Amino acid sequence: MTVSSTLTSPKENRQLAPELLLQVHELMVKARVLEERLITMYKQGDGFFWIGGPGEEAFNVPLGLLVHKGQGPEFDYLHLHYRSSATMLAMGADPVDSLRQMKNTATDPYSGGRNFVNHYSIRKWNVVPVSSPIEVQFSMAPGTALANKRFPGGKGITIVQGGDAGTAEGDFATCLVWSSRKGAELPVLMVVTNNQWGISTAYDGQHGETRVSDRGKAFGMMTQTIDGNDPESAYFSLKAAMDYVRTERRPFLLEVMVSRLYGHSSASGANYVREEDDCLAKTEQKLVERKLKTRQELDDFRAKYTQELLAASKRVREEPMPKGDDIYRHVFATKNVVGPQDGRS
Amino acid sequence: MTVSSTLTSPKENRQLAPELLLQVHELMVKARVLEERLITMYKQGDGFFWIGGPGEEAFNVPLGLLVHKGQGPEFDYLHLHYRSSATMLAMGADPVDSLRQMKNTATDPYSGGRNFVNHYSIRKWNVVPVSSPIEVQFSMAPGTALANKRFPGGKGITIVQGGDAGTAEGDFATCLVWSSRKGAELPVLMVVTNNQWGISTAYDGQHGETRVSDRGKAFGMMTQTIDGNDPESAYFSLKAAMDYVRTERRPFLLEVMVSRLYGHSSASGANYVREEDDCLAKTEQKLVERKLKTRQELDDFRAKYTQELLAASKRVREEPMPKGDDIYRHVFATKNVVGPQDGRS
Amino acid sequence: MATMVQAIRLALHVGEERLGVTDIFGEDVGPPLGGVFTQTQGLKTAWNTPLDERGVVGMAMGLALAGQRPVGEIQFCDYAFNTIDLLKLAGGVCWSSYGDFNCPMVLMTPVGAGIRGSIYHSHSFDAQASRLPGWKIVMPSNPKDAYGLLLSAIVDPNPVMYLAPKALLRVKARPGEEIPGEPGDDKALSKMIDAPLGDRSAWRPDWPKVEDLFVEIGKARVARVGRHVTVVTYGRDVNVAVAAADDLAKDGVDVEVIDLRSIHPYDWDAIKASVKKTNRVLFLNEDTEVTNFGEHLLRRTVEELFYELHAPPRLHAGAHIPGIGLADNLEHASVPQKDSVLAVLREIVAHVP
Amino acid sequence: MATMVQAIRLALHVGEERLGVTDIFGEDVGPPLGGVFTQTQGLKTAWNTPLDERGVVGMAMGLALAGQRPVGEIQFCDYAFNTIDLLKLAGGVCWSSYGDFNCPMVLMTPVGAGIRGSIYHSHSFDAQASRLPGWKIVMPSNPKDAYGLLLSAIVDPNPVMYLAPKALLRVKARPGEEIPGEPGDDKALSKMIDAPLGDRSAWRPDWPKVEDLFVEIGKARVARVGRHVTVVTYGRDVNVAVAAADDLAKDGVDVEVIDLRSIHPYDWDAIKASVKKTNRVLFLNEDTEVTNFGEHLLRRTVEELFYELHAPPRLHAGAHIPGIGLADNLEHASVPQKDSVLAVLREIVAHVP
Ligand SMILES: Cc1ncc(C[n+]2csc(CCOP(=O)(O)OP(=O)(O)O)c2C)c(N)n1
Ligand SMILES: Cc1ncc(C[n+]2csc(CCOP(=O)(O)OP(=O)(O)O)c2C)c(N)n1
Numbered sequence A, B: 001m002t003v004s005s006t007l008t009s010p011k012e013n014r015q016l017a018p019e020l021l022l023q024v025h026e027l028m029v030k031a032r033v034l035e036e037r038l039i040t041m042y043k044q045g046d047g048f049f050w051i052g053g054p055g056e057e058a059f060n061v062p063l064g065l066l067v068h069k070g071q072g073p074e075f076d077y078l079h080l081h082y083r084s085s086a087t088m089l090a091m092g093a094d095p096v097d098s099l100r101q102m103k104n105t106a107t108d109p110y111s112g113g114r115n116f117v118n119h120y121s122i123r124k125w126n127v128v129p130v131s132s133p134i135e136v137q138f139s140m141a142p143g144t145a146l147a148n149k150r151f152p153g154g155k156g157i158t159i160v161q162g163g164d165a166g167t168a169e170g171d172f173a174t175c176l177v178w179s180s181r182k183g184a185e186l187p188v189l190m191v192v193t194n195n196q197w198g199i200s201t202a203y204d205g206q207h208g209e210t211r212v213s214d215r216g217k218a219f220g221m222m223t224q225t226i227d228g229n230d231p232e233s234a235y236f237s238l239k240a241a242m243d244y245v246r247t248e249r250r251p252f253l254l255e256v257m258v259s260r261l262y263g264h265s266s267a268s269g270a271n272y273v274r275e276e277d278d279c280l281a282k283t284e285q286k287l288v289e290r291k292l293k294t295r296q297e298l299d300d301f302r303a304k305y306t307q308e309l310l311a312a313s314k315r316v317r318e319e320p321m322p323k324g325d326d327i328y329r330h331v332f333a334t335k336n337v338v339g340p341q342d343g344r345s
Numbered sequence C, D: 001m002a003t004m005v006q007a008i009r010l011a012l013h014v015g016e017e018r019l020g021v022t023d024i025f026g027e028d029v030g031p032p033l034g035g036v037f038t039q040t041q042g043l044k045t046a047w048n049t050p051l052d053e054r055g056v057v058g059m060a061m062g063l064a065l066a067g068q069r070p071v072g073e074i075q076f077c078d079y080a081f082n083t084i085d086l087l088k089l090a091g092g093v094c095w096s097s098y099g100d101f102n103c104p105m106v107l108m109t110p111v112g113a114g115i116r117g118s119i120y121h122s123h124s125f126d127a128q129a130s131r132l133p134g135w136k137i138v139m140p141s142n143p144k145d146a147y148g149l150l151l152s153a154i155v156d157p158n159p160v161m162y163l164a165p166k167a168l169l170r171v172k173a174r175p176g177e178e179i180p181g182e183p184g185d186d187k188a189l190s191k192m193i194d195a196p197l198g199d200r201s202a203w204r205p206d207w208p209k210v211e212d213l214f215v216e217i218g219k220a221r222v223a224r225v226g227r228h229v230t231v232v233t234y235g236r237d238v239n240v241a242v243a244a245a246d247d248l249a250k251d252g253v254d255v256e257v258i259d260l261r262s263i264h265p266y267d268w269d270a271i272k273a274s275v276k277k278t279n280r281v282l283f284l285n286e287d288t289e290v291t292n293f294g295e296h297l298l299r300r301t302v303e304e305l306f307y308e309l310h311a312p313p314r315l316h317a318g319a320h321i322p323g324i325g326l327a328d329n330l331e332h333a334s335v336p337q338k339d340s341v342l343a344v345l346r347e348i349v350a351h352v353p
């Protein structure tokens, strides 16, 4: 495999099989339309805050498709960012659940109406709870990776994802240190989705590194920086990196250059940013060029799905809201749902 | 200057002028004898805990001699480790003050009998308070360095020093990140004194990096790993690194390979470790070979100084101890001693 | 009449111009945004830091030790919990060095619920802050105090933590809460010091000539005079308490509300005088209720004023749960609301000794 | 009779052998040292981590989320203050995910003064820990409870913090405090499970067959029965309180000492029953006294038992200063000592209602 600190090397300009590319595209559309629906819900007062991942679909969909999905250490663990909706959809999550979290209904399966949208928790797929504090997932990832590593004959790995600005937190260094200890390397794929922003703060001026991925080198880690706006090269690079981690049981630091298509969050307006590359538009152009879809088909598909989600959002409005006395629920777990019931082996 | 990640490059095998080498040696002896006195005090019940720097003198003495000493941002700031006694002596500290801190007398000028030995605070020389939590000094260093940098025409730099194991803390990464921001680089000399141990934990097995200094490279920093057991090469390498930081106003990460001659601290027995290189023995051998001193002269000097400190420790025993009601003193400062009195400019 | 955000900005401006402030910094504190609540727009020493709260606190400490006058910001107090060791260290600089060094830094951070901030934008920090010996802790409840406390914080030789109640940041001053020298007209003030929407690269603020006003750290304010029961509170809950008091006045119950303003050192004399007068007291705040700062005040009240009390002193605080949930009902049930304050006050007043 | 350190080691051994413990880790926890207090010597799953407390807590969380049974250690609680955000996160895993995940980890850390540990080896952590909703917090005062609480902590489905009173670690059990199955003879036990000095590479422990003993989390223990005044305490101060009580007995004063054992959830029924009996109460602990966990207990006592009290309830705790000074006099003046406890108890008992 190619490991480099430069953007996509030529041999990764391979093409996906048409069916796979079409599948990726469909999921990209669904993810984009979902985020647009969430933004609209926010703007219409059906939720208090929006944050999400429009602009990252070309990378996040392949990630969701390539995950070795299931519960327990023989499967992949995911420590995700709040921009990972496309990964969730690619894994098979129900977009209506995201509408529920947006509207903070009692039916929100990820947090019971407690957390912001795009803060998932799906135990059956090893998606550990997403939390708002930036970068803490990088301190936890070595733990699930150690469980992966010691599972007999296991191929499960840990994938941890965060933004570029967040790499300044000590937790990013913690993950580098703990996953690369000589003789005790861990199967962690560290993913930095670099959109060149932390809220209003530009990448330039805050980083001494030219490439974030270079930070892995001192630790003897494989590293690569890739273009996250093209689903095909993203798919191949990601697959190569995952295969390496899966097979070698060693860490890999992957930096992915992505777009932030609707700004940071609803706090910054959540409006479409024309200056950024739109991976969905680029992918659709490809499909048209390769004659896999016509413009009309593409527009119809998107319109149809947009309608579906609009209808779903109306239904979600009617779902029950959490009650006040619910706040004390689940402060303590009464049983062990993540492992053997009482810890006895 | 030479910047490399290998041990001392040949051109650094230059010799110090005899007077300077003799001065370095004298300070090395004084530092060693002081630490031995502190250890004996501990063993005889004249103090509760010992930790210090025997084995690091060949590097720490040159550091103390090369500091641009004084108060305020035009001078160097020092954020030291608890093994920096030789640096303090080279700067001109009174060894008796260390005996006082060991014995936690009220006369201890560094902490009034509150802190462990080798936890200095000397405002008049910009030696900021040494504290026990490992690596926090690396989070503070960028702050004094920014003050250094903005002092008009200033040549003052910030020197921050810690051990090898401590580099696993996020604070070490914080210093790398904050001091190398492009366009906002800071004049910080980051020193890692690598004795290959963190208490009982060996370097091997805890580090993915072959050299700690490599961690600076991703940040575009100058880096070097040097032999800290030879005062001459240490002096030249250190001087070159300091000159670079002073002149270029940019950071430098210097890793110094040193010995831990009496184990971690009194908690691990504080006995001489024969397996480790002894920089003082090596330096004395040099002096004899270069005919700068005879063995007899060396032994006499050491014996004389040992006597002096023994006598001093007896005097310190008679000094007053802190009173219980002293605990509330200095919880709050009543005036600003580090800057303009009430902050008004 | 300035909002609290404008008051903070004006105080920082005075800090830069007249009180030696050298650095105002934190995540998104510098241009172009000037703070997620616009509190640092247009300030000449404001700059953006890396996304690293430990670095922000460390930078402030280093600058302070080097005799600068730093004002650091943690974007939300919810993100300060990985820096408690550094905060303890800063609070111990003077004590540990036996007075050799002091550490004159200000750390600002928005606190509290009330904006549907969900689990990680609703935390309180007063209990935690009160456990940091060596720090002074202040928390304004209106724009004038926000201004005056910040000026005092800046000139103090100790580390001072400035807790800004998030829910009050955009609330305008009421009559009597003017900052001396601010233009009478809101629109005029906004035009002078609020950055325009869109491209701001050419914008410069036109600062009004505001005057010095130092609200002494450690001095409370009687927010409402009353005879029957005392509420000791601060920040956002001052308004809640006053609103509840106004309601109770209709029932002939006369509530005194003490706005503590400083959490440490706190104004014990003010509390004592009021409790001696009313003989009944409620300690009110939003922080979680186990090991809560109000419990400290209650303990001291019991130790020193036991026989003055005509009813058991009470605490009304936030629920002891891991966070504040997003949905309306969850947030309401998690921190005191006017209704719940009314209910507790009614119980206290109804109590027959 | 085992010491507390041996009791902890035996419990961890049982954890590894019978309760599914997969990892025991922290700085210097693995071979060759086996813990700075020897508490993890000879354990088959013990390993050394990098010097990074955030990594230790993160590792424990990750392992727990993956269904493992981790026991992490922070070498001294003084070094846990940079992990409070992670601790809060661990406490919120179940609640934030609405029960989807739980986080069955144990975090051990030595706490408290009494060994001349100076500023950074003398901290308490009980007040801080009590502010972490979602955590269970325990603190033994003798080897038997140390053993039984640790077994309970290990099998609990929640994060449990295990605070080990540093000053008691090497104190031997008293009669009645045996661990079921431990060899009666101290020397025999030491020979079996204490690593030899010098080279240990070939050493293997010879574990005695100790039995299960689960001390229920949330249940207090009456350490001394009495009628005149109640002391509610835990950890090292249990012994201090009992010693003070023995002294007071000579004056005819009969002190009841409640050893809380669990700080959260705590045994309110036990406190209530005792206070109803004695009508006088002292809350005693070493942590700094402003926003102290004892103040929470005192507040609840006042709210629920006001008219049962024949004297103002009291708190006796550590001084509100940045650290504990090294010199004898400084340490003594900073945390409760037998004499100061006696003095406060005398005041409470002398109080005429
Ligand atoms: C510890 C912490 N500090 C601050 C914040 C506030 N905050 C939320 S998102 C964000 C910027 C994150 O930037 P980056 O890591 O690049 O991720 P991106 O949003 O660009 O994907 C900040 C500062 C936070 N959530 N957590
Ligand atoms: C934050 C923190 N964690 C743990 C400790 C306990 N401790 C004291 S020294 C030490 C090892 C330090 O090793 P290193 O950084 O290599 O420095 P050295 O002592 O070898 O010079 C540890 C773990 C501490 N003082 N601070």
Ligand SMILES: [Mg+2]
Pocket (backbone or CB within 6 Å): A163, A164, A165, A193, A194, A195, A196, A197, A198, A199
């Ligand atoms: Mg970003």
Ligand SMILES: [Mg+2]
Pocket (backbone or CB within 6 Å): B163, B164, B165, B193, B194, B195, B196, B197, B198, B199
């Ligand atoms: Mg070392």
